Amino acid sequence: MPTSVLVTYGTTNGSTAQIAETIAEVLSKEGLAAETLPARSVASVASYDAVVVGGGLYAGRWHRDARRFVRRHRHELAERPLWLFSSGPLDPSASERDIPPVPGVQKAMDRLDSREHVTFGGCLEEGAKGWVAGMILRSGKGGDFRDFAAVQEWATRIAAELVGAEGERS
Template sequence: MTGTVLVTYGTTNGSTAEIAEAVAGILRKGGLTVESCPARSVRSVVPYDAVVVGGGLYAGRWHKDARRFVRRHRDVLAQRPVWFFSSGPLGDSIAGRDVPPLRGVRRAMTRLDARGHITFGGCLKEGAKGRIAKMIVSSGKGGDFRDFGAIEAWAQGIADALTHA
């Protein structure tokens, strides 16, 4: 593949954006042309040959910007290779586990014949937006639970699939 890959995301406190940037960086190292931007700012996916969509998990739902992006662009996304990721579980409990996608994400994956999904640990630190997020941080249950080694390995798999297609 010689086209451009879009890595887009819905995030509230920036953790999912940082994961998306890490994914984009690995794809670039793999020789791909990559654009990375918030899902709410994408006007068209027509210029892209493949798409990676990430969404933070909030109260058992994928970030609204990621959900809206998939709904708005579903017809074009169905014609391209698409991967999804979620971020957000806090704590070490997901380390090394395959966490299935939320029901809504799973439905979108089926409709679009998505190539894959992964859930990464999240990050919630002092200064987080939102009442619940602030309560989690103040209770001592916040922190950074992202595994950038796992993120890079997953992104490398996408780069390999796209460059050897």
Template sequence: MEQRVLVAHGSTSGSTERIAQTVADVLRTAGITAEVRPARFVTDLDPYEAVVVGGALYAGRWHKDARRFVRRHRGALAHRPVWFFSSGPLDPTASQRDIPPVPGVERAMARLAVRGHVTFGGCLTEGARGRIAHMILRDGKGGDFRDFAAIENWATGVAKELGAMAHR
């Protein structure tokens, strides 16, 4: 039986979307059909056996599209394997240690029995939209802190779990 996985994301400047794309690429390499979609455009989870949800972090909160996606689809998510990821720290801390989920994500994880969560470094570079982004960049605090090897490693773990579930 073919496994279909949705990788939904809440992303403003495309950094979290790029992480979602990397997760889906790893799943596809493992023989899993994976579709990447912006969380705000997903209307139905029926076609998917599992879901990965990613959201950028802003001021200690998950991207509004990721939050709304989880709230809107909580009934369907409760009946599927689900993983979460966050992206956000604009420094190397996410590569140096495990960063726990922010409180809102942690509450959603408990309600949905989410199988795993990871926080990846974020990316904020010239051209980012928004007043806060411009202030951060002006203060010299931007940069790309995404660790694609860590992203691929985490996604490989998700693929292995999905593979084990398919063979039960």
């Protein structure tokens, strides 16, 4: 039976959801049963063998829904493989170098013994919700800096780790 993976996220304007969906697509192609859900709608992670949690970055903090998800499910998350990702820099920096997790995410990583964290570029385009988003866009600093090839590569590594672990148990 394939390993069941939850890919969940906190997002305001949907760009982090698109990253999560890409991760789940790759995991599914690699033979895993992957489901993508908004973090606020997950009641339990008990039925999943592994979890990937992502959050958009806003003013140096992970999206509220991602923070709440990790806090609410911390005991179950500590018992299964866990990967975290952030999306946010509105410049090419995430494609040029590793960007460490913001302090709150680093704390969650340490407490839950997560396998890995990666920061992907963000996306902020015309029509984005929020006063701050509007200010950023008016200042000319918006755009789409997501690198979907890097997202797919990372998801492939997660799949290889999970498939390898499944093979070791057989």
